[in-house]
Amino acid sequence: MGKSAVAAMFRREGVPVFDADAEVHRLQGPGGALIPAIEARFPGATGPDGVNRAKLGAAVLGHPHELRALEAIVHPAVAQSRKAFLRRNRSRTFVILDIPLLFETHGHRRLAGVIVVTAPAWKQRKRVLARPGMTMAKFRRIVHLQTPDAEKRRRADHIIHTGTTFGRTRGQVRALVACLGRKTGG
Numbered sequence: 001m002g003k004s005a006v007a008a009m010f011r012r013e014g015v016p017v018f019d020a021d022a023e024v025h026r027l028q029g030p031g032g033a034l035i036p037a038i039e040a041r042f043p044g045a046t047g048p049d050g051v052n053r054a055k056l057g058a059a060v061l062g063h064p065h066e067l068r069a070l071e072a073i074v075h076p077a078v079a080q081s082r083k084a085f086l087r088r089n090r091s092r093t094f095v096i097l098d099i100p101l102l103f104e105t106h107g108h109r110r111l112a113g114v115i116v117v118t119a120p121a122w123k124q125r126k127r128v129l130a131r132p133g134m135t136m137a138k139f140r141r142i143v144h145l146q147t148p149d150a151e152k153r154r155r156a157d158h159i160i161h162t163g164t165t166f167g168r169t170r171g172q173v174r175a176l177v178a179c180l181g182r183k184t185g186g
Contacts, residue, residue: 006169007019009170016089017098018098023078024078028050034051041073042055067145094181101146108155114156115160115176116152116156117159118159118160
């Protein structure tokens with residue numbers, strides 16, 4: 001959808017951003033805190049470089065019980081990191097929590113507002129399929145696990161459209177930063 005690009009735009013505007021995906025990569029990378037637990041539950045899914053994402057993905061995608069087991073390892077650790085981020089930034093007017101499965105994990109219930117980044121389905125598909133190792137079958141499985149985009153937009157407090165030019169998307173981010181700053185007194 002362009003979520004990472006939009007998060008970078010918020011950072012450039014001086015807004016602290018917690019990137020849950022980046023935190024997962026850190027926790028699952030070389031020497032990451034979650035490596036022992038993941039290896040114990042999914043033998044052979046880790047190595048000197050951390051989690052082998054292809055092996056772990058094969059073990060959990062399409063296997064709801066295995067996915068829940070992985071989430072039981074990952075989600076509490078990411079939640080702790082998020083809490084530390086919020087403590088470090090408690091004096092800020094507002095922060096952005098970049099959380100990929102926000103609605104699926106019911107995380108939206110604990111937030112003051114939700115920003116949804118959206119793009120036309122054809123553009124989303126094109127972006128995702130350009131990633132290394134991505135296949136149409138894997139893309140379909142991932143989309144199947146997610147709340148549909150139309151539902152996310154319906155539930156959002158703010159929507160940023162990334163199916164347009166980079167400059168227009170940046171303009172939407174700047175306008176939203178100004179709006180949120182006014183609403184929160186910043």
